[in-house]
Every structure is written in C-alpha cells, then in structure tokens.
Amino acid sequence: MGVGFAVTGGREGWTRTLLTAIGVGLGVALLLLTTAIPGALGARDDRGRERDELSGRARQAAPNTLLVGMADTTYKGDEIRGRVLRPEGPRAPIPPGLSRLPAPGEMMVSPALADLLASKRGALLKERLPYRTAGRIADRGLIGPDDLAYYLGSDALSGESSSVVRITAFGNDFPAEKLDPRLLLLVVVMFVVLLMPVAVLIATAVRFGGERRDRRLAALRLVGADARTTRWIAAGEALAGSLFGLLLGLGFFLVGRQMTDVAAAFDLSIFPGDLDPSVPLVVLVALAVPASAVAVTLFALRTVVIEPLGVVRTGTPARRRVWWRLSLPVVGVALLFPMIRRGADAGEFDQAQVIGGTVFLLVGVTALLPWLVEALVTRLDGGRVPWQLAVRRLQLGSGAAARSVNGIAVAVAGAIALQMLFTGIENDYVKETGQDPGRAQMSVSSDGQVGGERVSEITDRVRQTKGVRSAFGHAGTRIGDRADDPTEGTSLTIGTCDALRELARIERCADGDTFIIEERGPDPTGAMKPTPGRQVVIDPSYGMSMGSAPARTPWVIPATAPTVPGRTDASGMSYDGVLATPGAVPVAATRRLTYSLDVRIDPTVRDVRDLVRNTAARVDPLSTVYDLASTRESRRFANVRTALFIGTAVVLLLIGASLLVTMLEQLRERRKLLSVLVAFGTRRSTLSWSILYQTAIPVGLGLVLAAATGVGLGAALLGMVGRPFAVDWSGIASMTGIGAGVVLLVTALSLPPLWRLMRPDGLRTE
Template sequence: MSARQWSRDLAMGARFAVTGGREAWVRVLLTAVGVGLGVALLLLTTALPSALASRHDRESARNDMTYGSVVAKKSDRTLVVADADTTFRDSDVRGRLLAPDGPRAPLPPGVSAFPAPGEMVVSPALGRLLKSADGKLLRERLDRRVTGTIADSGLVDPHELAFYAGAAGLDPTGTSTGRIERIGTFGTAVRSEAMDPVLVLLVLIVFVVLLMPVGVFIAAAVRFGGERRDRRLAALRLVGADGRMTRRIAAGEALAGALVGLVLGAGFFLAGRQLAGLVMVFRISVFPGDLDPSPALVALVALAVPAAAVAVTLFALRGVVIEPLGVVRTARPSRRRLWWRLLLPLGGLAMLYPMIGQGRSNGDFNQYLVIGGVLLLLVGITALLPWVVEAVVARLNSGGVAWQLAIRRLQLSSGSAARLVNGIAVAVAGAIALQMLFAGVDDDYTRVNKNDLTRAQMSVDVPAGVRLDGAVRQLSGTKGVTHTAALGRTDAGSRRNEPSTSSSVTVGDCAALRETAVLPSCKDGDVFAVENADWDTGTAKLDKPGTGLYLNPSYGSSKGREIPWKVPADIKRAGSRTDPSGSEYGGFLFTPGALPERAASVMRQTVYLGLDESVPDVRELVRNTAATIDPLTTVNTWTATSQSRKFTSIRTGLSVGATCVLVLIGASLLVSQLEQLRERRKLLSALVAFGTRRRTLSLSVLWQTAVPIALGLALAAIVGLTLGTVLLKMTGTSVHVDWASVLSMTGIGAGVVLLVTLLSLPPLIRLMRPEGLRTE
C-alpha cells in the first residue's frame, strides 16, 4: 500500500469529518474536547521540568548562606546578611536582615535598593497578608515600614511569603543562634544530596500512574461516535470502497478530531497557564512563565496524539466486517478471548520480578523495567475490563424493566461501557499501589523526635549577648505560656585551642538545672559535675578540683573568646537526666552565681516553654514575643515526628498531580457520557413515545454506568493490590495492606463517576422527548 493512497484516504476521512454537517461537527467537537483535555494535561506534564528548573534557578540565584567557617573580608562590595525566617500559622515566611558594608554591596535578586533600618521590602503575597485582617499578629511581629516589593526574579513562586529588612550592627564573627554571614555575591552554590533509590522509584511510579489515565482517555476520546461512523462507512462500501479503504477513511475522521483536539489542548493549556499564578494547590504554585514546555516534548505530543488516534481507530476496526448494508453491528459479537489479555499483566510482573528484594542497598532500580512493568500492568486493566464486563453481564438477566434495559444495552455494547470506565479504573489501580508504597516506606522517612512534649511544646533559642533573665521574663509574661525553663550551653576543654579532652557546660537556675540533671541540693553559686552521661567521656577526666579549664575553647580559626576557669574544690556530683529536648548532656552544671564573668556572652541560650493549647494562636503570640527580644531569635515548634522533605515533596507532587488527573477524569467522563446519550437519542425518544416512564429510563442509564464501574473498581483494586505488593517487595519492605486507603481510593473513583452521572441527568431528561424521532 502506497503512502500516497494512505494520505489520500486519510484526507478524505478528514473532509468527511469537517464537511459532514451538524452531526459530523458535533462528533468532531466531542472528540476534540476529550483529546484536548488530555493534551492540556500532557503539555502541563512536559512543562514540569521547566517549572522545577526555574524554581531551582531562582532559589540558587538568591542563596546567601554558605555555612562556612571563614568569614569574608569586609569591603565596600560586601554585605552582611542574617537569617530571620519565621512561621505564621502553618506558612513559612522567608526573612533576611541586610546590612551593606559599602555602596557596591550586592543586591538580592528582585530588590532594587537596600531597605534602611526599620524598613523592609516584601513579596506581593506577604504584602497582601500584612494588609489583611488575618495578618494582624504578623504585622505586630514584622513591625517595619514597607517601602517596596520583591520582583518575581527574587521569589520561588507567586504565593511565597518573603521579606528583606534593613538592619544595623550585625556581627558575622559573633556567636548567635541566627545565622549571620558576610558575602560578596548572591547565588553561592550548595551541593545537593542525591535521592536514594526508593525515592527515585517513587518519582517514576508517580509519573507513570498520573500519565497513564491521560493516555487511556485520549484513546477513548478518538472513538466517540463509533456506531454512527460505522453506518457512514457502510454507505461508502455501497458506493464501491473496499474494507481497507473504509478503515483508513475512519482513521482520517479520528485524525481530524485529534488535530482539532491538539489546537483545543494548546488553548486549554495556555488558558490554564495564565491562571497558574492565581491558584495554589497543596501550597504549590508556579509563575505562568515557568510553565514553558520543552520544544522536543511538545513535538512528541503533537506527533504522538494524531498517530495514536489513527492506530486506535484501525485497532478498533480490526474485527469489524463493514458490509454495504451495515448489518454486522446488529449481530451478536463474538466472545472475547482471555488468553492474550492475561499476557499483559503477566508480562508486567515478569519485568518487575528481577528487582524484588533489591531494596535501597543495591543501587538504583532499572528505570526501563520499572516503567515498562508498571505500564503493562495498568494497560492490562484496559485489556481485561472488556472481557470481565462481557462475561458478567452475559449472566445477568432477571430484574425490573430499568435493569433489563441496562443489561441488554451492556450485552450489546460491553466494549463501549468498558471504555467509559477504563480511565477511572487505571487511575484507581495506580492510586492504590502508590498509597501502599507510600504507607510501606513512610516509617523509613519519618523520624520520631526525642522531644518530651509533656515537659515543653516550644523552645526559643536566644542570641548570645541578650540577657537570658530578661528574655525569660518576657516569655513568661506571654499569654498562653504556663512555665519556662532557661538553659545556656557551651563547652569546656583542657586547652585554649583544639583541646584533646572536652565536656559540655550547662548554665541555669536550680529549677532549670533539675530539668537536665538529678541534683542532691541546689543554691545559687553551686557547680555540679555529671559523669558518664550519653556521649560524654571527658567529664570524669576534667572534674578534678583545681584543674584549669577553658570555657568556649576555640576550634580552627575562631580564637580570642576563650574564658579560663578552675574546677572549684566544693564541686558537687549529680546524676544525669534527659532534658526536655530528649538529650542527655551531663558535663558541668553552673548556677548563675558560679558562672565566670564574660561567660554569659558565649552561651548558646535556650528557653523551653510549656503552653496552654486552649489559648488561640498561642504559638503566634510566642513568636511575636521572641521577635521583640531580638529579630534573630529562633523559635522551634515541637512535634512528635518529622518527615524527610524530599519524601514530603514527592507526596505533595502526587497530590497536585492526582488533583489534576481527577479533574481530567471527571471532565472526560462527562464528555463521554454526553456522547453516548447523544448516540442513543432516537432510541430514548422511541421508548418514551411508546410510554416508557422517564424514571425507568433514568434508572436504566444509571445501571448502565454503575455495573461497569463496580466491575472496573473491583478489577482496579485487584491490580492495584498486586502492583503495590510487588513494589513493596522491590523496596524490601514488609507487605501491609492499608485497607482504609484502598477503600478511600475506590470511594473517590466511585464518587467521581456518581458526580458525572448526576451532571448528565439534565441532558438525559431533555433527550427523552418524542420530538427526538424527527429526522431530515
């Protein structure tokens, strides 16, 4: 067969699609909308690498923390910057204090001029929050005059909360809980850690599971109007076309719908991109300009979608004998064969089997085998579901009128019913497998914190140089704070510089010291020694009376702040105890009266806080008090557990992607449902004309949707559990089925279909009129 004849027949089919009158245009439009929704999501996926790269580039360009031990030399080209991050309710606020050393100091990206002390420039989102009624407590904390706005080039996303504030007296050489550095340029490179194999596997599975339903829906969309199309093809046979030519013409009609769908998909994507900056999903948003698909990936989508339309149409017609009178469609179809349908999931399991038990200790998983195996398993659903629907409905007969109408329709066109369900079944199966995998490896990326939440719920790190007793008074007077315990810490060494033996030093009043040790008796002026605590091997060697030690011994190039001290003769012994943070320090314990002069200036000072959780916004009140103590005060909210940021990011990405796919599923199902109702318009009108009640017909349509959905979700649960089990075995994790997640994923799928069915009822009622029998 020559390429010329192929192109001529495809072109003829495309002409029929666009010149065939109202019916042809409606079919093309329905196909184009279905394809367009899928193309829009594919374009969004191809734009994700660009969006992530843009976010990373802007984050890197504004990086100002080197965490180095050497402070840059002061010049008119340097800038002192301090980390002043904070949290407002559940949102992180990125903050920096700036003190330029000269007129040529580097400006942060997105900032046109340095703010003066007492002034700040803010991101647009933070500016809106500060002006709103909800931002009252944050306005009290960031009590500076807003003089400008950070441009997009200095922000990660349009909803980021960020500010740069002017400051004076920042000392990068001093000891402070806040990170202070002198830099000569922004954009210092930070080495990122590579993801472990299990996280890479999660990313691969997420992409496959999210994109697979899109491909299924596109394949289903190009088959809209199949029965009407077959009648037109029968007419072509009547005027002399052979069977192969009619199939190519049919493929040309599908190709026309796919090409229009590409245009609509591009339009949907462009419209959605403009709205991207206004929408925030799971705290993730992007600038519209970030969604810039790679030209190569766009070209791949532009070629793959029309090619898939042609291939799917030819595949769908492979078993259809198109005769001049078009009678084949009214005959009972031959039973579907099962054996080749089972080969797909079995092939997928065979591809995944070599990696079972590999875990994270044997290198990365083979990405080609992972993608291929998961694809075959999910594609297996689309192959098995038509056979399952046909086999089940063939045995369902007795029942009411609505039930019999629905079952008879399913018996005659089980393939159409299965196509309607395929996408949701694939999505649910993938979601179940992912939920099992996430639940299985969750413990590996979740750390149980040692913090004793019964003794404290927050801690405040007070910068050196701030009087600890004054900070304690302010924090104790904060509404909702029930009790405080303040401790200062440093080290003691046998030598001034680079000591061979060292121990920890803890300072606090008697009540506070009892939070970290078991004291025999205590009064101000006492010094205690706690030997053999966790990680402490030096105290037993250093706590001999009269031994000369140095508090805050220097390491590396930081010298000049060491404080000499001798172990007193009346030093007392105490037992070790974990402090509220769960750590057991031991070492030397000082009451304030025993602390050498100048030692307070080198202490790392922490105040532990107990809270009355019934006080509204108690944590925000504590943060506001801490900001009045010193802008560089660090406030920590204690939680029972903490999770890996990379793991959390992947889970958030899955949530965002799943939301987009669910929207696509709902929209595509609605379009598909409307297309099927349109094809049955005359049949419904005829039944109404013969006296069938509209309620009966509505129930029959509901049953026609409910039966395939129930079978599809059951098959999806089986495949999803199988895939999830294999993935858990691949990661070396014990298999555990989270039935709550399985039921919730299945319920969400059923809920989407139920919503689509309800939305299709008004058009159904309009179609159930005797006037629908009119024809031209």
C-alpha cells in the same frame, strides 16, 4: 474525504468532531501539564539556590562583603523566609530580586507577604515585623508567587553568631542532593500512574460516534468505496478530531496553568511561567496524539465488516479472546520480578524496566475489563424493567461502556499501588526527634553571644507572654584547659535550679552551686573531662568564626561540685560538662552566652504560638523559635506526596470531565432509541435507573479489577524496596470510593441532558 466529513458534515459532523476534540483536548492538556511539572520544580529549585548564602563565604570584612542574619519565622503554620542584611562596604552583593540593599530599618518584602501584612489575618505578623516597607522582591528572588519572604536592613548586625554569615556573593555552587532510590522509584511510578489514564482518555475520545460513523461508511460502500478505503476515511475523521483536540488541549493548558491556586492549596507555589514544557516533549505529544488516533481507529475496525447494506457488527459479536489480555499483566510481572529487593539496600533501579512493567500491568486493566464485562452480562437475565434495559444494552455492545470507565479503573489501580508503597516506606522518612511535647511545646534559642542579664530578660519576657504557662531558660558557653584550643574543652551551662533540673537529676540546689554531669561512656574525641577543683578557662576562643575576641575568663570548678546523672531536655538535647547556677561563675564570664528556653503553653489560648514568636522577635530578632514534635517528616518525601495529591486531583477532575463528555456522546447516539421508548410510554424514572445501571455494572467490575491489579502492583513495588507485603484496606476503600463517587457524580450530571432527549419528537428525521 475523512477530514472533509469531520468538518463539513453539518451539525451532526461538527458535534461529533467537537466531542472528540474536547475529549482529546482534556488529555493533551494533562499531558502538557504533567510534562511541565519537572521543569517547574527545577525552576523553583534554581531560584532557591541562587538566593542561598552557601557560596562566597568570607572570614574578614572587606568592601565587597555583606553580613546576612537568618531570621526565618512561622506565622499561622506558614513558613516565612527572613534575612537581616548589613553591608560592610560599597560593593556588597545584592540579593536576587532586589535593585538595592534596604537601609537600616527598611524592609523589602515579597508580594504575598505584603498582601498578608496588609490584611486582617496578618495583624499579629505586623507586630512581629514593624518595619517600613520600602519595596518588593521581584520574581527572580522568589521560588513562587505565594513565597513569603523579606529582607531587613540593619546597622547593628554583628558576626558573633553562627546564624550570621559573611558573604561576597549569593548562590549555592554545591551539587544538588540526589533523590533516594526509593523516592526515585516513587516518582517514576507516580508519573506512569498519572499518565496512563490520559492515554486511555485519548484512546476513548477518538472512538466517539463509532456506530454512526460505521453506518455512514456503509453508505460509502454502496457508492463504490472498498473496505480499505472506508477504513482510511474513518482514520481521517479521527485525525481531524485529534488535530482540533491538540489545539483545544493547548488552550486548556494555557488557561489551566494560570490556575496556580490549585497548587497553592497543597502548599506548592508555582509561577505560571514555570509551567513550560520542553520543546521535544511538546513535539512528541503533537506527533503521538494524531498517530495514536489513526492507530486506534484502524484497530477498532479490525473486527467490523462494513458492507454496502449495513454493518455486520449489529449481529451477534464474536466472543472476546482472553489469552492475549492475560498475557499483558504476565509480561508486566515478568519485567518487575527481577527488580525485587533491588532497593532494600539503597540499590539502583532500572527505570525503563520499572516503567515497562508498570505500563503492562495497567494496560492489562484496560484489556481485561471489556472481556470481564462481556463475560458477566451474558449471564445476567430477569429483573425489573430498568435492569433488563440496562443489561440488554450492555449485551448488545458492552465495549463502549467498558471503555468509558477504563480511565477510572487505571487511575484507581495506580493510586492503590502508590498508596501501598507510600505506607510501606513512610517510616523511613518519618524520624523520631527525641523531643517531648508533654514537657514543653516550644523552644526559643540563639547563639548570638548575649550577656547573662539579657538571658534573664528574654526569659522573663517570654514567661510573661499571654498563654505561656512557664519558661525554663539556660545559657551556655565553653570551658577548656587552654585559651587557644576549644576543641578539647567541654560545655558550661548556666541556669537557675529549676532550669538545671530539666537537664540533670538534681536533688538539692541553691544559687552558687555547681554540678558535673556524669559521663555516659568513653568520649572518642578526647574532650576535656571536668573534675572538682580543676583550673579552666571560660570561652577559650569559642565563637571566633568571624574574628570576634573571646572573653577568656579563668575559673576553678568548685571542689564541692557533685556529679549528677544527666537527662534529656524537652527539645531532645543531652548535655555534658558542667552545670552552674548564676552565682557560681564570675560576672565577666557571662557576657558572651548562647541561650535556650523550653516554653510550656496553654493551647486553648488563641494564637499563642504566634504570640510567643512575636515576643522572641522583639527581644532578639535573630532568635530561633520552633515547635516541639515527637516526629519529623522528610521534606523531600512530603514534597513528593504533595505532588502526588495535586496530580491525582487534576487527573480525577479531567477523568470526570472526559467521562461526562463520553456519556453525553453515548446518549446523543441513542437519541432515536430513547425517543422510541418514550413514545411507547416508558417512564422517565425507568430510563434514569437504566442509565445508572449501565454505568454501575462496568464501574463495579472495573473497581474490583483495579483493586486486584493495584494490590498486585503494590506488592511488587513493596518487594522492590524490601518491605513486607501489607494491604492498606482503608486506602483501598478510599480510592475505590473516590472512583465510584466520580462516576456517580458524572451520572447525575448526565440526567438533565437525558431528560431533554426523552421526547417523542426525537423520531423526526430528514
């Protein structure tokens, strides 16, 4: 009978069922999306590992080997994955996503990179990659639809660089690195925090139309139904709404997973097909949502007495008891307390215990808020007419108002706790690089074994680039006592006097001079200690990773070489061994050199960083160009933060949508009351302010309770990772401000329907 009332109750019944279905559907969609995210991230990682070059390494050329050069670059802040390929035989492996290897001068690009190259925004990148596009990389070879990647064919690639590898197959067979226990704690709490508001939304949605439903049940009592039957009829109505909600939720999810632009806005590229929740989780959601709808309905009716002539709830309600509500956060604290300092020394956490404690604390917010609202509004009195109308409405029934903001309160409490945890541990994942952006802002380097004249040419070309103020370049190789044992050697760095002054404290210098860098302490490796007049060999089999022949040039360190104290260069590197100007070493020793340039730029010149990268790509396609920064953040930590931002944005969006549906449902139930007030001459502005006050009071109390709970949960999480208690007041202010902003926006959107309901003809009935 309950299911029948839900679908055959005329316009009134369908409206109530539709509102319930929309509310439940929004929650179900978010549940499916959240449960699909781990699988989507796993699929990204799997495709990334399949295209890696870490497995199948080979030392000698063969019919099944392929030379792969790393040519990654950055364009306007976007990372581009580049690989230069040269097959060494007819059975060379083909990268995932390609049907064939590109010919020399050809380029296979991802769809996103093809679009970028064809756009005005990609004009500078087109200069950097002036090759003919011969095809597209299929999805199998990309981590996401916005992945920027290319494969370039070459017939000049050689294996004389550590940035070039020889492989027989693509892939990465090494086990994936496990998450740090603190990051794992962050991820676990993040999922709980994101899913708890969803449960609150679903529990609120299945109670839509409760007052009108109870009056209909009173009519059923009049025709002979007993109390138990009416409760199960009400449960049947909620069950029908939740089943329709499951269908709507599936539709919302299928539409929402196509909106990958939301994830792309946070630098996370996901194929829609990757958002595929596992079958067990889908079955769990499909069973849990209807069961929860029935349970919540029966629980809500436990204090309602439905009699044949009315509902006793319209009288003075019994005061809510607070003892069991306070017991929920107490249990949560009791579960989390044994975890304190468990992660101080990278220890493992009991995930079930952490989840249980977090859930109890957040559920405590939903349990305490109705009692807190009721305790406050019973003591309010007086004021202007809109205030009195709002207070009286809350005094008659504050439960619906408190339930409507429970989702916001839970989301804000969880967000505050996560913000505190993020702030507490971020220093562990943001490391000092030792680089000095004040001395140079970019670095260009390569270990491609080029000649000394080539290093000079590269330095001059970079120095002449628009926006470059200066470029200091130096080249390097190794020296050793014997030609066949480079491990006991030391470094030889060659550069102009200006370049060498960046590496050591040198006063007098002229071309032909040589310097020995002062030792900083005993060398545990037992490497060779250079001394004036020592006979050495330059390039003693160094760089023979794939069979290239060394130069092995004999050389005598000049007897007049002074010892100078070393210094760290702009890129954070400290040098040892011997420094030499070009005129101090034999020309034969400068044919196989690595090089490094420190580049100072004028940041006011538009696209200066991309101009430098274009120059470097033209003179040496395998050069590495990167920006210098004093700190660098762990990529995994940044990925977790990105996932949190995306999840929070989606949760707040759906909470706002559900809150709007809840408010519209409450206005619909009060249509006749509003019509009576209008008929008696109540002004539109009076009712509008009254609705705002009815929302503002529970929202204000909810945010205060959320802030207190969030700080408490945050303190427990900080204690678990061994960090001192610290409150991020700016974070609390921003989170509560966002929550209040969502509620104010929803209230503003509900005003037009309110004004349409404020008509005296709403008193008509049949």
